[in-house]
Amino acid sequence: MARIRVLIVDDSAVVRQVVSGMLTAAGFEVMDAVSDPIAAMSRLAREWPDVILLDIEMPRMDGITFLKKIMAERPTPIVICSTLTEKGARTTVDALAAGAVSVVAKPRLGLKQFLLDAADELTTTIRAAARVNAGRLARRQPIAAPVPKHTADAVLPPSAPIALMHTTERIVAIGTSTGGTQALEVVLTALPRVSPGIVIVQHMPEKFTAAFAERLNQICEIEVKEAQPNDRVMQGRALIAPGGKHLTVRRSGAQHYVDVIDGPLVNRHRPSVDVLFRSVARSAGRNALGIIMTGMGDDGAAGLAEMHAAGARTVAQDEESCVVFGMPREAIKRGGVDKVVPLSAISHEIVAVHTHRN
Structure with missing residues (x-):
């Protein structure tokens, strides 16, 4: 070769x-x-x-x-x-x-x-x-050095119950990596101000996610910010996991909040998409939409399958519009994807969650 x-x-x-x-x-x-x-x-x-x-x-x-x-x-x-x-x-x-x-x-x-x-x-x-x-x-981050490949079990044990109660509080969880910065810009800039709350893992080194969120916030109708502990997941807001920290979602009553936590690398990443998706499966269940986008490797494939099993709708970006089709391909192979769509259609899937047209 x-x-x-x-x-x-x-x-x-x-x-x-x-x-x-x-x-x-x-x-x-x-x-x-x-x-x-x-x-x-x-x-x-x-x-x-x-x-x-x-x-x-x-x-x-x-x-x-x-x-x-x-x-x-x-x-x-x-x-x-x-x-x-x-x-x-x-x-x-x-x-x-x-x-x-x-x-x-x-x-x-x-x-x-x-x-x-x-x-x-x-x-x-x-x-x-x-x-x-x-x-x-x-x-339209770096892949970390080879280390023992943990699963989301290393951060969130697999035995916690799944949230099954249907509420009007909908949330969207997005995971992406290589090529994801421009892909996220395409998706988020297309959203109207009244959109469901969004939580995002974009593989990116420490110190860069705040600048990334700030740039998106300047060009989007919705609010975009680097997630801080106890931030509420709410309509018109997208929270991006800080580089070097895992992002999880928890439920309090009918509302959802985020935790920003330490922990081992999961699938060689921190933040890990699998960790985020597992927490959303547990806290939101069928009240959530999971989206996996362009990226190298398989981070997020297992977590999206957990969201699917919990009743969430799940979407993958299609191969033609991906810079790298690795993460979506693995999620599709594991049977955790309801629908495969081009990048240009992902914002429509998010709006559909809010308007209950899905």
Whole structure:
């Protein structure tokens, strides 16, 4: 099988040297490692990579401008390597909105050791990026390092009762990963102000989810915010799980609230879609709608099956509109999906829950 060809664009000599060696040792072909987008464009005139690893803050041309140029001319999987700062988080969200596949967070200090420690995460992320549907990139987090693969049992034991009582309080639970930032923008911006309460897991590193939620809140009619403990799931509001924390839903009377909790990685992720979906199955049962969207792997497949068994309606994004069809495919294979729809139809499914047309 042909090796994955990677172009590294980063003004840090340390990043170029360490990542080049790391990727070569892992079996990738490093096409080149250049210091800025101007040099990258000169290299791209002769040869094209499978994946571009891109810094944001660089001389002569910033990474966002370069990314938009690539997406306009020849959509290519791009992984952003961004600093863990407030400014870096905001800029990275812009990059994801412009079509980047994933983000790998890097610190300003201790960079070389961090890159060595994060080798598995970085190589896994680049391999995942190489398999995305490049045709979807023009319209549209990192996968964590290999660890023992926990199920939702590690956070929520499987023996709790399911909420069976039918109420008028409907909630929607959404799980997504690679390609999900733009997919969520398509869905949430299409919703009217009066929509059911929504809880979301988007696989994304710590410190980036707040900026992501803030950006969506500025362009949506509904309120979008990073979830905080005890936030109420309510009409006209979408709560996004903070990076590095699990998000669960509990019921109090006829209302639902969220908890933001620690716990082990589940399906190599924290937050995990399976954890969210299991909690919604228990707290809302048939009063819920579960939606699984574009993403690599199988996080959410088991949880969506639990929601289905509890009487919830369940929807999967179709293959043609996914950047990566992994998560929806696994959910469909497990028999937990009632309906498969294109991305453009998901907002209609959510509105139908609110208007009782389903």
